[in-house]
Amino acid sequence: MERRRSDCGGFKLEKGKIKIGRQLVSRTLDEISPFDVWGLQECMRCGICRYTCPFWLTTEKSTDVPAWRTYEVNKLFSMYYTGYGIVARYLRLRKLKDSEFKQWFDSAYNCTACGGCTETSPLEIPNWYTAILLRRILHFTGFNLGVPEKWISNVKETGNAMGIIKEKWVEIANSVGLQIDKKGAELLYVPSSLEVNSNILGQISKILDGMNSNFTVSSDISDSGYYAYLAGDFETARKRFMNIYEEAKKLNVKKIIVSDGSSYFFLRWQGPKSLRYKLDIQIEHLTETIYNAYNDRRVKLEKADIKDDATVHDSEFLSRLGGLHKPPRELMKIVLPSFKEPKPDPSSHVLFTCGHHLEMIPEKKEIVKKARLYAAKQLSNWAKTVVTFDPNCQLSMENAVKDSQGIEKSIYFTEVLANSVRS
Structure with missing residues (x-):
């Protein structure tokens, strides 16, 4: 775990204990809403969210249970923003050990932030969001992974993550x-x-x-x-x-x-x-x-030149988190000659996430490959050709094809529609 320089103040290690800088907490949690606070505090840690997470299904480690990350962020929140937590911190009844922080480092990127855990949770706890908050702490303290930090520096320098x-x-x-x-x-x-x-x-x-x-x-x-x-x-x-x-x-x-x-x-x-x-x-x-x-009858749609059975991998951020359900699938129904629609709703927790942006992080290559297998096998039950609506999903499905995980071809939706849309 290599550390880079951080300008945040972050925290320092003293005798195996993490001494947290107040600035780290306030900056990490600077955008959370009342609903987010409710989610942090009301999570019962029942663990049912883990059954729709391919990363936990792959490792079965407690630190890959989505609710575990929420508990860790809530622990930090309560130490500075709740009466009990503040008292416990001053009495040194609640501390953060270096071994606990190491678990944050290992767990933060074992999540695509797909939101499946939130759909599964009885209280719709935003566990996907707390994974990103853990990454925010890694960024501020100088322990973030190299590729994500490169995305950040690229955006700062060129306006483009690549x-x-x-x-x-x-x-x-x-x-x-x-x-x-x-x-x-x-x-x-x-x-x-x-x-x-x-x-x-x-x-x-x-x-x-x-x-x-x-x-x-x-x-x-x-x-x-x-x-x-x-x-x-x-x-x-x-x-x-x-x-x-x-x-x-x-x-x-x-x-x-x-x-x-x-x-x-x-x-x-x-x-x-x-x-x-x-x-x-x-x-x-x-x-x-x-x-x-x-x-509105302003355009016509012709059949695409795709003869094979084809299904769709619904974008997690577009449909489950973004709330756009009908247009992507309805368009594919119209233009694909042999469309095999997945039975679950596009936002359903039953649909597994792909590797998404984690596909570009070398340190996560092996676990992403294993986690991706759940989505690839699920999709192959409907068809061997898959249409995607997100370039991260397209990259993931292309890797699934390379790794012989059940699907044979992945097509970005723009390729399907380029020869189908007519005025």
């Missing part, structure tokens, strides 16, 4: 025919960093042109910023979220559209919450935009 510079982004956007910095357009398209390639952006351009959309992209926005949030640096993510909202006003657009399911959740829900910002512009996932246009 380090794609502005000139490269503009070059790719121009090459596929995306209109740049057009004022007064109806739609502002915001990609995520994994989508900044000529393949996906070319498909996006083709879809929007097929709809006769009045759209633009911003030369300053090549990433929605959520990777910094998932790595625990809320401050950097907040700046990026606000940059996007301000750019939309600057370009005088009516809507922001995204194609990444995670971007939808963070720009529509978590970003405004974290910023305490009243969202005054509509955020749509591309499937929602197309579905609404289809229902």
Whole structure:
């Protein structure tokens, strides 16, 4: 566990005990809402949430029970914000040992923040969120993993988690025919960093042109910023979220559209919450935009040239956490010749998470592979070809194909719709 320099104040180790800096606690918990506090304090630690977590099903370790992370964050919260906890801290009845912190380091990234545990919990405890709060502590104290810290530094330096510079982004956007910095357009398209390639952006351009959309992209926005949030640096993510909202006003657009399911959740829900910002512009996932246009008879949808049986891996952040259920599946029903719809609802706790953003973290390669197997096997019961709505999910399903985990092909939804949307 290698430590980097931190400017937060954090904590220090004294005789096997962790001496917590007050600043660490206040900054870690700076955005929690009354509902979050209720969730921290009301979790009964019954452990039923673990049965929908593929990471616990893989390890069966107590520290991989989602409720365990909530208990650990609540322990920190109560030591500084509740009467009993403050008294217990001053009397030295409640302390944090270095061995406990080591467990935080091991557990924080054994979670994709998919929200399945929250759906399973009788009280809907936000256990997915407490995993990110543990990462926030790792970030502030200098013990975060290398790749997540690289995401953060890339966002700070280039505005893109994968380090794609502005000139490269503009070059790719121009090459596929995306209109740049057009004022007064109806739609502002915001990609995520994994989508900044000529393949996906070319498909996006083709879809929007097929709809006769009045759209633009911003030369300053090549990433929605959520990777910094998932790595625990809320401050950097907040700046990026606000940059996007301000750019939309600057370009005088009516809507922001995204194609990444995670971007939808963070720009529509978590970003405004974290910023305490009243969202005054509509955020749509591309499937929602197309579905609404289809229902209004503004576009036609033709069958895709996919002959195999195909099913969908519902994006955890788009459907379960983001609340967008109908458009993604309904579009696939229309355009896929042989669509095999999963029986559970898109937000159901029964559906297993993929490896999502953890697929890019080398230290988690083995456990992610084992945890991913639950989703891959489940999907293979419906079809061997899988359509995804989030580039992180696409990466995970592609890895499932490489690892021969039951599915044979993974297709990003933009590829399916690129030749199907007609005005």
